[in-house]
Amino acid sequence: MIIVLLILPILQMFLPTFTGDQFFLEKYLSFFHSTGNMQVIARTLIIAVVTTLVTLSLGLPTAYWISRLGEKWKKVVSIIVLFPILTNAVVRNFAWITILGKNGVINNFLMQLHIIDKPLTLLYTNFSIVVGSVYLFLPIMITSLVSSFGQLNFEVEEAASVIGARPMVVFFKVILPQLSVGMLTGSILVFVGSLTAYTTPQLLGGNKNMVLATLLQQQSITLGDWTSASVVAVVLTVIAILVMTIMNYGTKLLDRRNTK
Amino acid sequence: MRTRIKFSSVVGFLVLVILVVPLLIVIVTSFGQESAISFPIKGFTFDWYKNVFQQPDFVEGLKMSSIVAILASFLALLVGTPIVYVLTRFDIHHKDWFQTIFLSPALIPEIVIGFALYQALVISLQLPLFISLIVGHFLLCLPYVVRLITAGMMEFDESIEEAAWMVGYDKLTAFFKVVIPNIKQSVVAAFILSFITSFNNIPISLFLNGPDLNMLPTSILNYLENNYDPTVSAVSVILMIITALMMIIVEKYLGLNKLT
Numbered sequence: 167m168i169i170v171l172l173i174l175p176i177l178q179m180f181l182p183t184f185t186g187d188q189f190f191l192e193k194y195l196s197f198f199h200s201t202g203n204m205q206v207i208a209r210t211l212i213i214a215v216v217t218t219l220v221t222l223s224l225g226l227p228t229a230y231w232i233s234r235l236g237e238k239w240k241k242v243v244s245i246i247v248l249f250p251i252l253t254n255a256v257v258r259n260f261a262w263i264t265i266l267g268k269n270g271v272i273n274n275f276l277m278q279l280h281i282i283d284k285p286l287t288l289l290y291t292n293f294s295i296v297v298g299s300v301y302l303f304l305p306i307m308i309t310s311l312v313s314s315f316g317q318l319n320f321e322v323e324e325a326a327s328v329i330g331a332r333p334m335v336v337f338f339k340v341i342l343p344q345l346s347v348g349m350l351t352g353s354i355l356v357f358v359g360s361l362t363a364y365t366t367p368q369l370l371g372g373n374k375n376m377v378l379a380t381l382l383q384q385q386s387i388t389l390g391d392w393t394s395a396s397v398v399a400v401v402l403t404v405i406a407i408l409v410m411t412i413m414n415y416g417t418k419l420l421d422r423r424n425t426k
Numbered sequence: 427m428r429t430r431i432k433f434s435s436v437v438g439f440l441v442l443v444i445l446v447v448p449l450l451i452v453i454v455t456s457f458g459q460e461s462a463i464s465f466p467i468k469g470f471t472f473d474w475y476k477n478v479f480q481q482p483d484f485v486e487g488l489k490m491s492s493i494v495a496i497l498a499s500f501l502a503l504l505v506g507t508p509i510v511y512v513l514t515r516f517d518i519h520h521k522d523w524f525q526t527i528f529l530s531p532a533l534i535p536e537i538v539i540g541f542a543l544y545q546a547l548v549i550s551l552q553l554p555l556f557i558s559l560i561v562g563h564f565l566l567c568l569p570y571v572v573r574l575i576t577a578g579m580m581e582f583d584e585s586i587e588e589a590a591w592m593v594g595y596d597k598l599t600a601f602f603k604v605v606i607p608n609i610k611q612s613v614v615a616a617f618i619l620s621f622i623t624s625f626n627n628i629p630i631s632l633f634l635n636g637p638d639l640n641m642l643p644t645s646i647l648n649y650l651e652n653n654y655d656p657t658v659s660a661v662s663v664i665l666m667i668i669t670a671l672m673m674i675i676v677e678k679y680l681g682l683n684k685l686t
Contacts, residue, residue, distance in 0.1 A: 175546030176534065224441055231438030245673065246442055248682060250449070252669045254626045256646045257662040261448035263650075264455055264463050264659075271451060271465050305445065362535035364629045369650065379537045383632065386541060396545075399538045406535050 176403075179396050197397045203381075207401070209292065210377040214361040217299040218353050221307040224300075225352065226345075229311035233318070244312075247305045255302060259369040262298050263289060266370075290372030298366040303356040310355065314348020350417045357413070358406050378402040449666065456659035463656055474660035483649065484661055487642035491625050494641065498563030499571075499620035503613060505564075506571035511605065514579040515587075525572075532569035537629035539565060544633040555639050562630040567620035574619065578612025615680055622672060 197203055232243050250258060265271045266288040273285040288294055318341065326336045342349075360366075364379040371380065378398060386395035451465055459469030478484050506528075513524060531539065540562055547558040586608065590600040606613070631641040642665075650658055676682055 173530075175542040176538075178546045178550065179538075179542040224437065227434035227437035228441040231434040234434075243442065245682065246446060249666075249669065249673065250445055252622050252626075252673065253449070254643055254646075254662075254665050254669075255628060256643050256650075257452065257665055258448070260646075260650065260658055260662060261452045263654075264451055264465060265448060269462065269464065274465070301444070301448065304441065308441075362537065362629075364537045364632065365647070368647070379535070379629070382537055382541060387633070392545065395541065399535075399541050402535055403538050407533055410533065 180400055193393065193397050194401075197394070197401070206376050206378060206381050207405075209375065210361060210379075211405075213292065213295055213299060213367075213377065214357050216296050217303060217360040218357045220296070220300045221304045221356050222349060222353060224304060225307035225311050226349075229308050229315050230341075232308070232312050233315035247308050250301075251305045251309070255363075255365040256369070258302055259298050259366050262294065262301060262370060266294050266297065289370065290375065292371075292375055294370040295367050295375060295377070298370040299360040299363065302363070302366055303359055306355050306359070307352040310352035311345070311348050314345050314351075318344055346420050347417055350413060350420065354410060354413045354417070358410055361409065362402060362406055378405075452659050452662050453666070456656050456663050458656055461655050463654060463659060474656040475664075477657045478661045478664065481645075481649070481657065483640050483645040484642065487640040487645040490640055491642040494559055494563055495621045495624040497560055498567050498624045499617050501560070501564045502567035502571045502620050503617055506568055506616070507575055507606075507613065510572055510575040510579055511601065514576060515584070528572045529569045531565040535629075536566065536627065537632065540630040540633035543630075548634070555634055555636050559631065559634040559639065559641075562634055563624040563627065566627055566630055567624055570619050570623060571616045574612050574616040575609065578609035582608050611680055615676070618672065618676055622669075 232240060232247075235243060263270070267273070268285045268287075268289070270289070272288060273282075276282045277285065322344075323336055323340050326340045327333075331339070362379055363377075364383065367375065367377045367380050368383070371377065376384065378401065382395055382398040382402065385391050385398055454467060455463045455465055456474055457470050457472070458464055458467030459471050459473075460467070509524075509528060512518065513521060513528075518524065534542075543558055543562050543565075547553045547561060548555060582605070587600055587604050590604040591597065595603065626643060627641075628643045628647065631644050635641055635644055642661075646658060646661060673682065
C-alpha cells in the first residue's frame with residue numbers, strides 16, 4: 167500500500183525529469199546552470215545551517231537550565247516549550263510579521279525613541295526567514311537536548327570540578343561529549359526541517375528571497391511548469407535524504423563510541 | 427560552575443520570553459480597534475472574532491481540516507497498529523526493510539509528497555481531490571503512529587499475550603482483547619499527535635486543495651496574502667485555544683511526555 171501510494175507517485179515525478187533530447191540529465195544541467203537557481207540552493211542551505219547553529223547555541227544553555235530545575239518548574243517550562251510546537255506554523259510566522267513589519271513592534275518602538283526616523287526593512291529578507299525558522303525550530307531543539315541532558319551523568323561533572331577543572335573546561339571537555347548524540351539528533355530535525363520548510367519562507371521571505379520549497383510551489387502552481395517543478399522536487403528530496411543519511415551515520419558512530 | 431549556572435539561567439529565561447512574547451502580541455492585537463494590526467492597540471473590541479466566523483473560508487476550512495485530520499489519523503492507526511504488531515512480535519525476513527518503508531514518508535519533504543500526489547493521483551488517475559488529500563495526510567500521520575505504537579509494544583509484556591493464547595483465545599481475539607487494551611495509551615497518544623500534525627499541515631494541503639476544498643491553515647495563508655487585519659490575529663487565538671485544550675486533555679489522561 168505504501169509502495170502504491172508513495173513510492174509510485176514519487177517515481178512518476180522522477181521519470182519525466184530524466185528525459186531529454188540529447189542527454190538524460192539535460193534538465194538537471196540546465197537547472198544547475200542558472201545562477202538564479204544556484205542562488206536559491208545556496209540560500210536554502212545557508213538558512214538551514216544558520217538556523218541550526220543558532221538553535222543549538224540558544225538551546226544548549228536553555229536545556230541545561232531546564233534539566234537543573236525542580237520537578238514543578240520543569241513541568242511548567244516544558245509546557246511553555248511544547249505549546250509552540252503544537253501551534254500552527256502560520257500562527258507562529260504571522261506573529262513575526264507583526265513584530266518585524268514596516269509598522270511592526272520593533273520599528274514602532276525604535277521610531278518612538280527617535281533612534282531611527284525611517285522604518286528599517288526587517289521583513290521579507292533572509293534575516294526574517296532565519297528569525298522565523300529559529301522561532302519555529304528552537305522548541306524542537308530544546309526538547310531533544312533536554313532528553314539527552316536527562317541521561318547526563320552530573321557526578322562526572324562534579325568530579326572534574328573537584329580536581330580543579332575550570333567551568334569552561336568542564337563544559338567543553340566533560341559535558342559536551344556526553345551530549346553529542348542529543349545535539350546531532352536535534353540538529354538533524356532542525357536542519358532538515360528548515361531545509362524543506364515552506365510556510366516560513368513563503369510568509370517571511372516574500373517573492374524575492376526564494377528557497378527550494380517556495381521555488382517548487384512557484385514553478386508548479388503559479389507558472390504551471392510541471393517538469394521544472396519536478397526537477398526542483400528531486401533536487402530538494404536528494405539534498406534532504408543525503409543530509410539525513412550522513413547525519414544519522416554520524417549519530418550511530420558517536421553512539422557506538424559512547425557506549426564502548 | 428556557578429557562573430555557568432547563572433549564564434544558562436539568564437539565557438534559558440530569555441529564550442522562554444522569546445518563545446512566549448510573540449504569541450502574546452498576537453493575542454493582544456486581536457482586540458485592537460484599528461483595521462491595520464498595531465501594537466500597542468487602541469481601543470478594545472471583539473469584532474475581529476465575529477469577522478472570523480463571517481469568513482466562509484475559515485469556517486469551512488475549520489470543518490474540513492478537522493474531518494481530514496480525524497479520518498487520516500484513524501486510517502493511519504487502522505493500518506499502522508497491525509503492521510507494528512506483526513513487526514514487533516513475529517520474526518519476519520527483512521524486518522529492517524519494512525521498518526524503513528513504513529517510516530519513509532518522514533524522509534520525503536512534505537511539499538514534495540503533496541506535489542507528487544497531485545501529479546499522480548489527481549492528474550494521472552483523476553481521483554477526486556478529497557481522496558488524494560486523505561491519502562496525503564494518511565502518509566503524513568503513518569510515521570508518527572508507527573513510532574509511538576512501536577514504543578508502546580516494547581513496553582508491553584509478551585507473556586500476558588501468551589497467557590491469553592494458552593487459556594484458549596485465538597490470536598485475533600487475543601490481539602483485540604489483550605494487546606489493544608494494554609497499548610491503549612500509546613494508541614490514544616498516536617491518534618492525538620496524528621490529529622495535531624495533520625490539522626496543522628500546510629505543504630501537503632497546498633497542492634491538494636481547491637475551490638470547494640479549503641483547509642484552515644492554507645485559508646489563513648491565502649487571506650494573509652491579500653489582507654493584513656486583526657482577523658488573522660483572532661483566528662490565531664482560536665487555534666491557540668484549540669492547542670491548549672488538546673494539551674490539557676493529553677495531560678489529564680496520558681501525561682504530556684507521551685507526545686515527545
